[in-house]
Amino acid sequence: MELRGVKRALRRLVLGKKLGAYVEGLAPGGALAAVASTEPGGGFRVDATEPVFSPDERRLVDGFADLYYRRWQQGGHTITLSWLGYQTLKCPLDLWIYQELITELRPDWIVECGTRFGGSALYLACLCELLGHGQVVTIDTDQSLQPIRPVHPRIRYLAGSSTDPSIVARVTALVADRPASASGQTLVILDSAHDRDHVLAELRAYSPLVPPGGYLVVEDSNVNGHPTNPGHGPGPWEAIDAFLAETDRFAPDRTRERFLLTMNPRGYLRRKT
Ligand SMILES: C[S@@+](CC[C@H](N)C(=O)[O-])C[C@H]1O[C@@H](n2cnc3c(N)ncnc32)[C@H](O)[C@@H]1O
Numbered sequence: 001m002e003l004r005g006v007k008r009a010l011r012r013l014v015l016g017k018k019l020g021a022y023v024e025g026l027a028p029g030g031a032l033a034a035v036a037s038t039e040p041g042g043g044f045r046v047d048a049t050e051p052v053f054s055p056d057e058r059r060l061v062d063g064f065a066d067l068y069y070r071r072w073q074q075g076g077h078t079i080t081l082s083w084l085g086y087q088t089l090k091c092p093l094d095l096w097i098y099q100e101l102i103t104e105l106r107p108d109w110i111v112e113c114g115t116r117f118g119g120s121a122l123y124l125a126c127l128c129e130l131l132g133h134g135q136v137v138t139i140d141t142d143q144s145l146q147p148i149r150p151v152h153p154r155i156r157y158l159a160g161s162s163t164d165p166s167i168v169a170r171v172t173a174l175v176a177d178r179p180a181s182a183s184g185q186t187l188v189i190l191d192s193a194h195d196r197d198h199v200l201a202e203l204r205a206y207s208p209l210v211p212p213g214g215y216l217v218v219e220d221s222n223v224n225g226h227p228t229n230p231g232h233g234p235g236p237w238e239a240i241d242a243f244l245a246e247t248d249r250f251a252p253d254r255t256r257e258r259f260l261l262t263m264n265p266r267g268y269l270r271r272k273t
Pocket residue numbers: 087088089090113114115116117118119120121139140141142160161162163191192193
């Protein structure tokens with residue numbers, strides 16, 4: 001066999017092994033069939049470290065983060081995103097981190113405080129759908145937007161304040177109801193009112209739902225000068241400070257800030273014990 005033929009044969013062998021699971025699912029016509037027996041998602045994990053900056057780099061990174069957010073405040077659409085035609089307010093880099101977290105943790109439940117148009121809830125539900133696991137419960141006081149929020153079998157909407165004890169009790173009961181294939185994980189995302197006392201109350205109410213190894217994400221910790229929107233007043237960043245002063249069960253996982261730009265600095269809180 002000439003060299004080119006050997007190379008082709010080797011490539012077929014390697015590809016055949018990689019695609020083994022799919023090959024079993026080949027439909028009679030040769031098209032790839034859905035392979036129900038194959039676990040969706042692969043095993044690759046990014047071995048990231050916390051970004052370290054020189055003073056000049058810090059200024060550059062903070063300056064860009066400030067510009068990115070200010071441009072949105074001035075009417076630019078830096079954090080106004082469309083997910084499948086539904087609006088969400090996020091930095092796409094943070095959405096990518098969510099994708100990695102959800103793939104790693106396979107949460108049975110994702111609790112989102114702050115629904116708005118429902119674009120972020122739909123994004124999270126789509127990831128669950130792709131992985132074949134997980135449901136989203138999302139809470140908002142504003143029900144005027146409900147008629148235009150997305151309908152999805154993996155999304156449940158709750159009307160009310162995230163800190164109302166009856167809402168907390170309903171979410172707690174939902175999360176306790178886990179599927180037979182439960183991972184035991186819950187991901188909590190706080191993206192409702194961004195004032196310090198409200199976020200601190202949410203942290204206290206929802207942190208017990210997160211098991212060791214799980215995450216509680218405090219969004220928009222970048223405001224009040226961290227490094228943007230200095231006039232905001234005490235917000236999520238200050239709530240994180242207060243929360244970490246009263247518990248050592250959680251710590252910011254700054255490896256989740258490896259893209260250098262995030263709306264949630266120190267906001268990816270990982271439960272240690
Ligand atoms: C930043 S938006 C949420 C954005 C959404 N998560 C997204 O990324 O598309 C904040 C939402 O929190 C809601 N909100 C404000 N105070 C709240 C509270 N106490 N409880 C629940 N939701 C609240 C507002 O009505 C608003 O829809």
